[in-house]
Amino acid sequence: MSQAIQSKQYEKINAFLVFFIICGCQIGVGIHGFQRVIYKDAKQDAWLSVVLSFILAHIVVFVMFKTLEKFDNLDIYGIQREVFGKILGSFLNFVYVIYCTFAFFAVLKNYIEVVNTWVFPYVNPQFIAIAILLLIVYAVTAGFRVVIGISFFSFFFLLWIPPLLIYPLYFTNINYLLPIMEDIIGILKGAYSMSFTIVGFEILNIVYPYIKDKEKKSAEKYAHFGLLFTFFIYIIIMLITLMYFSGPQLERVIWATLTIFNLIEFPFVERIEIITICAWLLIILPNLCLYLWAAYRGVSSVYNLEIKRFTWIFISIIFIITFFIKTRTQINTMNNYFGKIAFIVVFIYPFILFIFASIKKRRKKGTGDTS
């Protein structure tokens, strides 16, 4: 167990916090406009795609825990080195770090694009990037417990979304949901397109060793609860969106959720979506922090690097990349690629890893018995 995490006892967290980590990491920028992408594939059955993809996510989480439980105190980086050997394992760790970086960048860039489009069309996106990145440095360098604390807080910023969605109910038309189950292939495709939005729970792979040993058993339960919560948020938004927009209109609405908020008017706030977007920074913050931290865990499994130094290097790289991806088309292409990669990393790879891990464990046991 060369790679076992020597996490200090005070760094360990309670199992119920897994719930907040899942919610914090899953709900990010995808929620602003996932409806359109899925609608293009699944039409009025898009909500079934959401259901399907979440069922798949539950299965993946189940398999993830099965894998993690085999190696008590290892995160995915340790497991990969254990299972695939030093060279291939290190390579896969590198890929995983790249994936986390990509996820970080996708969240950041999409958020900046939303801010640029809806709130400040004249502000330089790099300027917004610096402001957010510095905030993240501040959070991440303070340590793992602060990152978890941010996930915990950001959860409460999510709670005001469901009540806001009562207002657009007046404009819904149930006929837009009919007929149900028209195109099965389309629903499957829609579930596949959902991967950009649904990912985030793979962070469990890295968080797992940090859960208090006594409570590791119940962590899985909380992970499933977390998934259920995000499922409810997504399904409510999806159903309301489908009933609120007519089909061809939805195909052209880029950020359907924000467009729904656009209609809501209070006597004291006329444009609720402006506030929503600004407050959304607090919702994507755990996303960004956790991905950065996950990337750090990966790098630190190879190099002995201080988190402070790593964070500065990391955000400098991210900041430089923001110069190269500027237009909406580039961002959309990036999202497409990320969706594809995320599908493989999050939905397919855990099964492969599980199979290899089982073989490895069994063989070890076998040799142990003979000796």
Place this chain on the structure above:
Amino acid sequence: MIKRRVLLYYLCIFLLLFGCADPKILERISLAVLIGYDVESADKVTATVALRSVNQELQSIVSIASQTDETSKGTRIKASLDSTKKIVAGQARVILLGSKLAEAGITQALHTTKMNSEMSSGLYFAIVDGEAGPLIERKYENISDIGQHIFYLLEHNIEEQYTVSSTLHETVRDSYSPFIDLALPLIVQDEDDVHISGLAIFNGDKMVGKLVGNEPFYVVLVKEKYNAGSIQVIIPGAPLKKLSNDIPDQLAIAIDSIFSNRKVKLVNKDTPEFELDIKVEGRVLEIHSSITTEDFNVMEILEKEVEKEFKKEIDKIIKKTQELNSDILGFGEVYKANVGTKNVDKKKWKELYPKIKVNANITVELLRNGVFD
């Protein structure tokens, strides 16, 4: 510890700067409240804007700007060259479209408005019977701010369901949906007054006709649920003649506090034939003085006659929209929901709509009358 504090200072500075990113100071901007589009020539639009600005003495001034160009933003740039203040559209409440533009097609105007993130989805659309420009530019004797005036005119009538709701969202929704056609409030300028005269109805994105008088009431009755409507209907007096000789041939009665519920069902896919059930509950508010509504029979006769009248009007409207091939009542949505998206598209529905059969079953219940029989 000191390092962290320094970092915090940097952060604060950045956040403060972030707040000043794009200031819009009220004294230095003009708020576009009402925007009117007219078609000028084949590819040019004229935008007429009612602007509201606040000067240093905190008085608000209303001014009008009008420009012609290919795009709406083009007109805004031109208008900006004329203006001492920056023009912003975030407070736009109403967009008016001239009937000529509406007859040529409104998709472009809708798309322009929807594409701009500044615009709220809650702003209202309306069609002007005539040109929008002169309506906005005219100096009215009793209207100090035409933008506010038209906004309130539309808002309260939509709230009280005297006309269909026409927020940007609903307008875009219906105009992009292949199975329903648009109906928008029609505004008319009459000497020194502006009022809603009825509904403009569309086939696709082109205005093809209008419904006036009582007809918008029935459109709302079929399309939506009433929760506080009112209507005046004229029924024949003959069935009530036996009660009293004073009853005139034409009897006007006013019904208010109308609650209605509607259900549309497709009963035959081939014809296609629809079953339209409408339940109306209301209160008699005005009736000829010689009738006392105490009698059970009287109420029943009244209900029957009102039902007949409602049915007649609804059939008339359906027939009229079929002639214009404008499915403003949304039977296409129901048809699509039943046969599936693969078996019907816009073109096919447009061919089918003039042929559909609608059996309207209306039940009217007059719950009560006023405080004096």
